[in-house]
Amino acid sequence: MSSMFRIRLLLDFTAVGLIIACLAYWWRDNLSHELFGTALFALVIVHNVFNRRWYGAVSKGRRDATRVFNIVTIVGLALAMVVMLVTSVLISRDLFSFLALDGGFAVREIHMFAGYWVLLIIAVHLGTRWAVVMNACRTMFGITNQNLARTIAVRCAAVAIAMWGIRSCFEMAFGSKLMLTYSLDMWDFNESTLGFFVNYASIVGLCVAVSHYTLELVRSVNRSKTRASTPCR
Template sequence: MKLKIKMGIDLLMTALLLCLMAYQVTGQKLHEWFGTGMLVLFLLHNILNIRWYGSLFKGKYTLLRAMQTLINISVLISMLCLGFSGIVLSRHIFAGLPIQGPMATARTMHLAASYWGFVLMSIHLGFHWSMVLGLFRRLWSRKKTPATFVWLMRFIAIFIAGYGAYCFHKENIVSYMFLKQEFVFFDFEQSAVSVFAGYITMMGLWVFIGFYTVKGLRKITSQSRRKE
């Protein structure tokens, strides 16, 4: 039951993340509501995984565990920055609260943290993508997945990652992440389908990178253990 709740929260967070990135489609008010929902779900996600924090200083750190820990902590920092800056910048949901802050700093923080958060959360999802694949395998009625289907899925994954890399470069995301450009110029004439397709493929790129990074590190670890 707890696993199903976790999976449901993660699914909702993934959907909200895409909606949050599509600001030119949703507008300011919906963006704030989606952001508030994301923050609440993120807090629930952390409460349900509270044991992870207790194990931080226990056990041996492999390269894979160190990378996972770094990504998780980075996601936490980006979400805290987004939560604070989002409340300060709010024009609707939190506008009536006696919360003040430096608007210029909050705007810059929100810009950088939103794109870093998008990349880091996508990598985090990629690190756990094997669980998603395992769920699909359990739902798949056949005992063995046909090789043709497996290679078809791999081809689609490569295509999505490739197009995501193109969109990532085209949208100049790196300049926002490192604040080389401090203002985002949204194309409000772009169709909703095009906007969401772009962000889905960009997410797919980082999920792809995260998933195969984990696979590669596990393979290296298993080979080193065999040599020992």
């Protein structure tokens, strides 16, 4: 695994951390929020530069269910990021205040709405690449052999994270926020800052697990169909 790929992997996980930090608006002041957001958009640009060849190959090859799902995910992420970028400039109070609108309550609501969808879609997109991430981790730590105990431990950890993610979805009213439904919940950062980040990290883990194992199931079904349709010789 090349050092460039490791850097790309680190940048991707940093982007996830930044979007969660952006959601923690009341954790820091507005300037910090805008700096986190600007860094996030810079990482998105870098990510697209690294993966520019994908755009040239998107119309080539066979479009199975997995590839179509990946394309839809990336298009959805691009749209959500554009909405978040435009609205962030229009409501900026520090970095781009010269472009901001007066008031703009509706724009702020749309900005928050797009932010939660960006987190969801990034997590799903990460899930579609999780096999690559796991292979990269095996290479990084020099793991070459199969180990039943390690596999069980990793899968138990995935189940625990997913279960905590389900709990966190209710605690953070994540579903309501995705539906642009007004929510009265307000996280008390004086009580627990770590809890906020743990909850949203577990939601990301839940989305990663669901998308990864769903695609694995689809691939398994397709392989079974292919074997069943192949004539015996």
